[in-house]
Amino acid sequence: MQRIPNSTYRLQMHKDFTFDDAAAIAEYLYALGISHVYSSPYLQAAPGSMHGYDVVDHQHVNAELGGEAAHYRFSIKLGENGLGQILDIVPNHMSLGQENHLWWDVIENGSASRYASFFDIDWQPQEERLRDKVLVPILADQYGVVLSRGDIRVTRSGNCIFVECSGQRLPVAPNSLPAILGRAADYAHSDILNFISASFGRLPIPSFGDRRRILDRNRDKIVLNSLLHRVCLEEDAACQAIDRAINELNQNHDALDDFLNQQNYRLAFWKTADQQLGYRRFFDVNTLIGLRVERDYVFEETHSRLIEWIKRGVLDGVRVDHPDGLRDPYEYFQRLRAAAPDGWIIGEKILEPGEFLRESWPIEGTSGYDFLNIALGVLVDPAGLARLTDVYSAFTGEPTHFPSIAHDKKLAVTQEALGSDVNRLTSLFVDICEQNRDHRDSTRVEIRRAIREIAACFSVYRTYVIPDRDEITPEDRAIIARAIRQARENKPEIGADLFDFMGDVLTLRVTGRLESEFVLRFQQFTSPVMAKGVEDTAFYCYNRLTALNEVGADPARDGYTPEEFHAYCQRMQATHPYTMITLSTHDTKRSDDVRARMAVLTEVPDQFAEAIERWSAANDRFKTNSLPDRNSEYFYYQTLIGAWPLSPDRARQYMQKAMREAKQKTSWVANNQEFEDALNAFIDSTLADEHFTGELAQFVRSIEPAARVNSLAQTLMKHTAPGVPDLYQGGELWDHSLVDPDNRRPVDYTHRYNLLKELRSGLTIDQVTARMEEGLPKMALIRAALHLRRHNPLWFGANAEYAALHATGAKAKNVLAYRRGNNVVTVVPRLTLNLTGWEDTTLELPEGRWRNQLTGEVLNGGSVSIATLFEHFPVALLALEA
Structure with a gap:
């Protein structure tokens, strides 16, 4: 089972x-x-x-x-x-380093390693100087500069010889050891050391994939290392001779350079990784190998x-x-x-709007980003979002067409951070064209530009075409065709024929060994393009309402209607009833409570516009040479509203990360110290200004009641919509955390357990709501929903039908309600900031006696006043009594 x-x-x-x-x-x-x-x-x-x-x-x-x-x-x-x-x-992927014995074996032995085939390494790249070598881009400067400074040294520990640089230790190739051991044997007049040296030099270099010879070589290497270990233990003169040879090697930069060139890796300036790295990474992280x-x-x-x-x-x-x-x-x-x-x-699996998990995959579902985006999207005001577009444009002067921004950022990341991946794909497609007489004259430059453009035009993370199984779905064909069409329009100077040929390869109209490899690698490539170009760049540049800038979201979309929310839930119930649903993860850029508060800005766009204009004018004196810029400032004010109260330390740390991710004024690889110093000074000065922080706090207080209703609403939705609810650590109380590492701060579980014990002691609902500031209503809601699920799992299972319920009356648009099977009804309000009353708004409950799990009230089926439902608690969780 x-x-x-x-x-x-x-x-x-x-x-x-x-x-x-x-x-x-x-x-x-x-x-x-x-x-x-x-x-x-x-x-x-x-x-x-x-x-x-x-x-x-x-x-x-x-x-x-x-x-x-x-x-x-x-x-x-x-x-x-x-x-x-x-x-x-x-x-x-895995992390590199000495602790990874698989990787250590690879950089010691190269393609002759037992584990060379474990990693996605290109042993025969286009650049001849990198063939049969792994690029290790860890140097702080050009290789020759670092070598001349004496910052690359050979060292010994027992019988093990290493290369040390940049605070790291690397193994040496067995075949290179005669350069040290041979000289040491002469100094020590040691026949056995001379034998070991010569034997290391004679170790074979098996071809990649020759498993038997690779294992034989490894056996011989182990035996030789054992002999060397014994010599180092028993013959002090031999050890001294080895150290003498190493010292002489370190003093002779030409000899050391020759020794380093014999290794199975190539030490390089860290900046070379983006264009020359010969292995697939996790996104653009050099230390995580595919x-x-x-x-x-x-x-x-x-x-x-x-x-x-x-x-x-x-x-x-x-x-x-x-x-x-x-x-x-x-x-x-x-x-x-x-x-x-x-x-x-x-x-x-990150799903873009309108994309759904492949039903053929034998898994229960996704990790929940699709849910958190639609759950928030149904709580924002579409008209207010449209107004915020004008507010953002007027305040910052920044472009507001998000698809163009996303495309440009994706294109940039293919040129910069992911350049080595593009080079690998380019070389592969050059070989494909060389075998096709109609395209053999396509140049490397054209091919590279075409690959970058097509990847930038992908609307989803990737397709799932499998050449070996001749497997391609109509959905994948449509995605590829749309990207090819858009790429042709964007780059007419390249020539339509090349784009069309690339599209034919990607859709299996043209097949072959090289073509299959290109398809598979291209699909692995478009995911990091989307992740680094959109999530980690564009989402920090386009700041209309940053609460919507979450993984898998379209921040330019003006929210979701209740009908769209219901349609999504019905599809999930039909296809993936046990998917994970969440509101915050270790990777979300803002916690659910931050987003819930920021969503209220769509209900007060004009007041928000007036506030930031007033704050900006007052805070202008805190800028240095007009820095920070208006877009960064706009982002900062939203952050303060969403996460308030926010300490200067947290604010500085978060803003530095956000601005470096945006890559507009500073970046991780090219820190703009002038901008970052000005930004930090601005943060410190504004947060030390009591007049500004007083106004900010008052603004937050004015929207906080609606923000907490939003939080409780999406929390209840998470616990009753189709799927398995996930709670991120500490989120059972109000949690206004930002992106990691902010969301990894310690959680006070003693405090939480004490609050839970109070709830279990029998507090009334009025006593609970009176402690809104502590977050007790959120914990009470979570506890009630989880215990209902625990005692009645079938009510939320694969056979628990999801059905929309529709309120009637003047405020019907402010109600979102649905039924799970015949036993559970969820009712939450939306757009409540300026809601003065529910007037004649009612909801038709199915027949039976319904107990509100949050208040204990019992209601009979039929027409129920929304005002009655929400009289004692902002949301309602109703369960049918037997």
Whole structure:
């Protein structure tokens, strides 16, 4: 029987919140109503990792979290408290570094490594100087400059010889050791050292994929290392000779350069990565290398521990990080489902507006971004959003056509951060054209520009065309055709024939070995283009209402109608009734409460416009050389409104990250110190100005009642719409966090458990609502909804029909209501800031006796006044009594 959670609670595990810390809150989580803890990745990650996505070892539990013993205690504690466990997993990539023994073996042995085929490395790139080498872009300056400064050195520890630079240690190729050991043998007059040196030099260089010879070579290398270890232990003269040879090598830059050129990696200035990197990364993060998880032995190596946990019942399911980075997501999910037939499997698939998860995928659903976007979208005022377009344009002078902004930012990221990926695709398509006489005269420059333009014109993260299975859906054909058509229009100078030929390859009208490889790699490429170009750039540039700038959203869209919300929920109930639904994640740019507050701005666009104009005029004296600019200032005021109260430290940290992501005035790779200093000074001065902060606080107070209604409304929707509700850590009370690391601040669970105990003691609803400032109504709502789900899981399951209910009367548009099966009715208000009363507005309840789970009131079926429903609490959760 499939192990479907009733609800999940996301915990971010790191060295400051370990397995034992998580175990300590198990009792609280169960009392709240949670059924499953949903843990961030906790296989061994890079040292100091605060998120766990930089895995270095799939066979071991992260030692910084407490290791195997603490994991066992944590798992036992969850079971004792009736809690299951879901784990976030990372199949797409691993972190580099000495802790990753697979990677260490690769850079030591190159394509002759046992693990060379584990990673997505191009061993034969276009540039001949990089063939059979891995680029390691870690130097702070040009290679020759760093070498001349003496900042690259060879060192020894026991029998192991390393290259050290930029605070990192790298192995040396066995075949290069004679340059050191041969000289040392002469100095020590050691025959055995001379034998070891010569033997290292004679190690074969098997061709890539020759598994038997690679294993034989590795065996011989191990034997030689053992001999060298023994020599270093037993012959002090030999050790001294080796150290002498190393010291001489370090003093001779020409000899050291020659030695470094013998390695299976090429040390390089960190800026070379964007254009010359020879391996697929996670987006543009050089330290996260792509895995070839489509290969059976790689899947087994990276998933054996996870599958063991699922089979033993330690885990009930997994959330798969970034499946769009995989070569064939469908095949991957099939393999995972076969290994865990009863597990709850969720994919972090980002869906663009109007896009839905492929029904053929053998998983329960997505990680919930699609829900959080439509849940907020139905709570904003479309007319107010349209007015905010004018407000934003007038205040900043910035362009407001988001599709053009997104296209330009995607195009820019293909030229800059993802340039090496484009180069790889270009070389592949050059070879394709060379084999086709109609296109062999297409130039590398034209091909590169065409690839960039088509990727920038993609409306979704990626398509799922699989050449080996001759598999392409009408949906994918339409997406590709639309991108090709738009690319042709945007770049007529390139020539329509090249775009059309590329479209024919992408849609399998032209096939072959190279063509298949291009299709698969291009699909892996468009995901980071969308993520880096839109989510991590355009979403920080187009700031009309930043609450709408969330993953998978269209920030230019003027909200969603109730009818669109109902249609979405009905489709989810029909196709993915056990998908994850959430409002905040570790990756959201703003928490649900920040977005709920900012949504109220659509109800007061003119007051907002007046306020920011007044604030800007008053704060102009705090600018330095007219910095920050108006767009950054507009973004700042929205941030303050959404997250208030906000300390200067939090504000500076967040604004620096946001402005660097925007890449308009500063960036991660080219810090503009003048701008950042001016921005920090502006933040400090404005937040120290009591007149400004007083006005800001008053503005927030004026919209806070409606903001809290929005928060309670979307919280109730999350717990009763089709799917499994997920709660991000700490979000059971008001939480006005911003993007990470702000949303990873410590959570006060002692305070939360004490509040929960008060709720369990029998507080009246009036006592609960009287403590609105503390967030007690939000916790009370979550507890009531979770316990209703716990005691009646079938009421929210695959057979629990979703049906819209429609209010009637003067304020009918301010009501969103729906029914789950025959047992649960949800009623929430919308657009409430200027709502003076419900007048004659009513809702027709199905027949029967309905108890409001939040107030205890009992209502009879038939026409019910909305004013009655919301008299004691802002939202209503009704359950049919037997």
